[in-house]
Amino acid sequence: MSRIAAAAAVVxxxxxxxxxxxxxQVSAAVPTVPAAIADYNNRGELHPSLLGDVGESCRxxxxxxxxxxxxxxxxxxxxEGTSCRATAxxxxxxxxxxxxxxxxxFSASILxxxxxxTGASASGGEADSxxxxxxxxxxxxxxxxxxxxxxxxxxxxxxFYSYDHGSLGDTYGGAFFALRxxxxxxxxxxxxxxxxxxxxxKNDVDQMALGLxxxxxxxxxxxxxxxxxxxxxxxxxxxxxxxPYMQIGLDLVGVALRxxxxxxxxxxxxxxxxxxxxxxxxxxxxxxxxxxxVI
Numbered sequence: 337m338s339r340i341a342a343a344a345a346v347v348x349x350x351x352x353x354x355x356x357x358x359x360x361q362v363s364a365a366v367p368t369v370p371a372a373i374a375d376y377n378n379r380g381e382l383h384p385s386l387l388g389d390v391g392e393s394c395r396x397x398x399x400x401x402x403x404x405x406x407x408x409x410x411x412x413x414x415x416e417g418t419s420c421r422a423t424a425x426x427x428x429x430x431x432x433x434x435x436x437x438x439x440x441x442f443s444a445s446i447l448x449x450x451x452x453x454t455g456a457s458a459s460g461g462e463a464d465s466x467x468x469x470x471x472x473x474x475x476x477x478x479x480x481x482x483x484x485x486x487x488x489x490x491x492x493x494x495x496f497y498s499y500d501h502g503s504l505g506d507t508y509g510g511a512f513f514a515l516r517x518x519x520x521x522x523x524x525x526x527x528x529x530x531x532x533x534x535x536x537x538k539n540d541v542d543q544m545a546l547g548l549x550x551x552x553x554x555x556x557x558x559x560x561x562x563x564x565x566x567x568x569x570x571x572x573x574x575x576x577x578x579x580p581y582m583q584i585g586l587d588l589v590g591v592a593l594r595x596x597x598x599x600x601x602x603x604x605x606x607x608x609x610x611x612x613x614x615x616x617x618x619x620x621x622x623x624x625x626x627x628x629x630v631i
């Protein structure tokens with residue numbers, strides 16, 4: 337009988353205290369809001385850890401961490417886009433150095449590039465293609481020594497002068513095409529030019545020119561330059577009495593646009609003077625269009 341009474345007492349004790357123990361365990365398992373965050377919540381503000389970092393979405397400046405701006409619904413750092421040489425130059429701003437520019441470490445372009453390399457969705461590939469196009473069209477920089485190759489061509493007008501008769505001759509129209517290669521020393525250009533068909537056009541006579549040129553690019557804006565060039569060519573082939581002609585040319589009026597590693601140039605007009613120092617001379621004006629690839 338005493339054993340039955342003892343067992344009943346144990347059951348009664350468990351029924352009274354077990355619910356309290358269980359509730360205390362549950363309450364201990366429920367996480368509580370840290371005091372620091374609760375203090376911000378009481379003031380109607382968000383804790384800095386809950387604000388957007390560089391590259392994260394936002395609706396207003398208040399959605400981004402201190403020092404960041406909300407631009408196009410994305411938290412941006414003021415130093416984004418500035419020049420750099422290594423990631424260490426951008427690390428204090430939480431950025432990475434890509435293509436000599438400070439960019440978000442995990443920007444959309446970097447993620448899209450990684451996605452395209454791992455065979456991700458087409459949208460990622462499109463974003464990566466847009467990034468490459470934008471990079472290719474960025475303004476170029478004339479800041480070091482680089483080689484280049486290019487071509488030029490266009491229509492021309494020439495008029496002759498006879499030393500023997502002391503009078504002007506006929507005016508001829510024509511076209512020319514030339515290949516160029518050389519070195520850019522910053523904004524200074526030294527080039528070799530070869531023209532299978534030159535500004536010296538007389539009837540259907542085929543002539544060639546080979547020469548050197550020196551010039552440069554005067555900066556107007558980050559992308560627009562004013563090209564100037566002095567050219568010296570030797571013209572040979574089907575010339576008068578098969579004598580070589582000497583030619584001096586000037587490019588003084590024109591405009592050049594640089595897109596990354598490419599330069600598009602227009603000279604209007606490009607003037608030149610050609611002579612054999614004996615019987616004839618020629619003045620030419622050409623509308624020269626050129627495309628140069630800086631290697």
